[in-house]
Amino acid sequence: MAEHRTKPSELDQGKCDADDNVKIICLGDSAVGKSKLMERFLMDGFQPQQLSTYALTLYKHTATVDGKTILVDFWDTAGQERFQSMHASYYHKAHACIMVFDVQRKVTYKNLSAWYTELREFRPEIPCLVVANKIDADINVTQKSFNFAKKFSLPLYFVSAADGTNVVKLFNDAIRLAVSYKQNSQDFMDEILQELENFNLEQEEEDVPDQEQSGSIETPSEEVASPHS
Amino acid sequence: MSFLKSLCNLHIFIRFPLTSLDMYVGMMCTAKKCGIRFQPPAIILIYESEIKGKIRQRIMPVRNFSKFSDCTRAAEQLKNNPRHKSYLEQVSLRQLEKLFSFLRGYLSGQSLAETMEQIRQETTIDPEEDLNKLDDKELAKRKSIMDELFEKNQKKKDDPNFVYDIEVEFPQDDQLQSCGWDTESADEF
Numbered sequence: 164m165a166e167h168r169t170k171p172s173e174l175d176q177g178k179c180d181a182d183d184n185v186k187i188i189c190l191g192d193s194a195v196g197k198s199k200l201m202e203r204f205l206m207d208g209f210q211p212q213q214l215s216t217y218a219l220t221l222y223k224h225t226a227t228v229d230g231k232t233i234l235v236d237f238w239d240t241a242g243q244e245r246f247q248s249m250h251a252s253y254y255h256k257a258h259a260c261i262m263v264f265d266v267q268r269k270v271t272y273k274n275l276s277a278w279y280t281e282l283r284e285f286r287p288e289i290p291c292l293v294v295a296n297k298i299d300a301d302i303n304v305t306q307k308s309f310n311f312a313k314k315f316s317l318p319l320y321f322v323s324a325a326d327g328t329n330v331v332k333l334f335n336d337a338i339r340l341a342v343s344y345k346q347n348s349q350d351f352m353d354e355i356l357q358e359l360e361n362f363n364l365e366q367e368e369e370d371v372p373d374q375e376q377s378g379s380i381e382t383p384s385e386e387v388a389s390p391h392s
Numbered sequence: 393m394s395f396l397k398s399l400c401n402l403h404i405f406i407r408f409p410l411t412s413l414d415m416y417v418g419m420m421c422t423a424k425k426c427g428i429r430f431q432p433p434a435i436i437l438i439y440e441s442e443i444k445g446k447i448r449q450r451i452m453p454v455r456n457f458s459k460f461s462d463c464t465r466a467a468e469q470l471k472n473n474p475r476h477k478s479y480l481e482q483v484s485l486r487q488l489e490k491l492f493s494f495l496r497g498y499l500s501g502q503s504l505a506e507t508m509e510q511i512r513q514e515t516t517i518d519p520e521e522d523l524n525k526l527d528d529k530e531l532a533k534r535k536s537i538m539d540e541l542f543e544k545n546q547k548k549k550d551d552p553n554f555v556y557d558i559e560v561e562f563p564q565d566d567q568l569q570s571c572g573w574d575t576e577s578a579d580e581f
Contacts, residue, residue, distance in 0.1 A: 192522075192523060192524055193526070194523045194531065194534060194535050194538060196542075244524065245525075245526075245531075247524055267517070268519045269520070269573050270519075270522050272571075272573050273573065274522075274524075299545040306562075307568055307570065308564060308568040308569070308570050308571060309571050309574070310571075311574070319564060323545070324542070325541075326545055326546065326547045327555070327556070327557075327558045329559055331557040331558070332557070332559050
């Protein structure tokens with residue numbers, strides 16, 4: 164069903180079955196270090212695809228979880244966060260969310276609640292990891308409690324994209340959580356979407372919400388999302 | 393602040409005669425201090441010449457600079473000036489830029505305190521400012537200020553003691569002091 168789409172990595176993707184593909188989105192205010200975290204995790208291995216038309220950067224990554232090869236699409240905001248809201252397609256079929264604030268700037272912490280509310284509107288169940296970034300600037304923050312994470316029972320990570328503290332752990336955990344979410348999702352919308360895909364509906368119909376504003380965003384996770392294929 | 397002190401000293405007290413130091417071009421020198429003189433405008437470098445271990449000063453006149461000039465460009469031009477280049481190797485572009493900002497402030501009739509405040513605003517992040525509300529140019533400025541600290545703390549891949557996966561546990565238990573950003577009420581975090 165994805166044959167009519169062309170993109171460089173299509174062949175690679177075709178090798179893998181549906182369970183091996185997850186989408187992880189990054190959320191958070193401008194300049195909290197989202198891209199720097201991505202780059203620290205991927206190091207040389209990253210080839211971001213700038214989709215500036217959609218204010219979006221895509222990073223593709225291959226990971227191994229429990230001996231299985233997982234293709235990960237990381238979605239980064241590329242400035243869209245300035246509208247303090249993301250387009251619905253950004254959240255569409257995401258399997259996990261990495262939500263970042265800057266320990267140096269209170270406003271980025273306070274805005275987490277707005278980001279979290281929006282996330283839950285679109286993705287009520289997906290795992291969400293809260294990230295306190297830039298601990299290299301003030302290591303004392305790691306001795307403090309941040310109630311936001313506690314309140315919503317979300318895991319909190321103290322990280323530094325600069326010196327690398329806990330960056331790899333964060334991303335590996337996110338991938339693991341995304342995979343396990345995808346395998347065990349009880350989310351009503353997910354189940355419906357999967358059912359629809361199993362019926363092999365026309366792409367046009369299936370992708371209506373995307374096509375309105377971001378018709379050609381390359382989202383491989385959409386094309387191979389059926390676990391039964 | 394000691395830099396500012398030396399700067400004021402330069403401005404008020406030091407009027408060096410222009411000496412011919414061109415013979416040292418291409419030789420190693422260690423920069424000690426760099427400041428600006430307002431009248432007539434000049435960047436002054438105090439350095440140690442490697443040959444004799446002697447402290448010397450170099451006065452680099454600033455020409456064609458007005459209160460409308462671009463400090464970054466002026467700094468770049470001076471740093472790349474063939475006559476001064478080798479002396480200014482150890483002086484950062486940012487420091488030169490800052491010195492030119494002082495000169496610009498002086499030329500536009502600001503007090504030293506006003507200029508210092510202006511420079512402080514331009515080189516530090518206001519933690520209360522909502523960066524989501526800035527335009528591209530202003531946001532890029534803030535990011536470049538932040539990048540300075542990032543680069544200072546960055547452990548790069550080619551550093552000899554670079555470790556890719558660094559895990560540090562920071563236990564979150566009830567003994568922790570609050571971050572101070574949470575409100576008291578139960579409804580809010």
